[in-house]
Amino acid sequence: MKLGDFLSKELIIPELSARTKKAVLAELVAAVHSVQPELDETHVLDVLLEREALGTTGIGDGIAIPHGKIAELESVLVVVGRSAEGVEFDALDFEPCKIFFLVLAPEKVAGVHLRVLAHISRMLKEEDFRQQFLSASEDELKALLFEA
Template sequence: MKLIDILKESSVIADLQANTKTEVLDALVNAVAKSYPAIDKREMLNVLLEREKLGSTGIGDGIAIPHGKLPNIPDIISGFALSKSGIEFDSLDGKPAYLFFLLVAPDNSVGTHLKMLARISRMLKNTAFRNKLMNATSQKDIYRIISEEDSKY
């Protein structure tokens, strides 16, 4: 499965306006909910916040991959947000996060969930890819950049 199979362009935020971890997660949930209106936004936000209590999903290098599991979704879904100014996310390196990939999976999808987390992590190890995302100016540009990078794996 490719990332682009689960990421809709409407779930991409090109200019994230948030100041806190909770605001980031709320914005991502709202973006994803546009494509999946049956999702309980409050439940999804709570799942993500609970996951953050276990340890930050801010992995360093300006990247955060908030993720969690929901019982009543048919398939794994994703969202993306770009913050030009950076947001404190309790990242492992203590630095702000700029690139946020959201991943939410059904309760029963352990293998797929882990494979998609690994795929996103692999893609984000590429400094040129991260730089392209940071310099993107629109939702369409970001979606295209992710699609192009995704096709390499």
């Protein structure tokens, strides 16, 4: 499995402008809307906020992996964002998040959704990958993600 199979260059945000949890989610969703304008941004954001209400997707080490299922989607989509400053995201370790991977999946495709989440988790466990992610230029970041 390659992350690039679920990603496009338009879905990589090298520097998020958002400074709050809800604003980060909205910025990530706006990127989705740019490639799939038929999706209702408000609905997608509501799905993510409902998921966050169940428990944070800020998993620690500066990482958040918000995710949700959207009936209107045909295939899994991944949006990647980076925040040099970090954003308070209610992370499990109480530290700001700098690395964001949004995973959206069709409601009927559980297997692929879980494999994508597992693949992202494995990548992000590697300290070298996280450091490269945070220090890469925009072009280097895109290359890193499409190779992953």
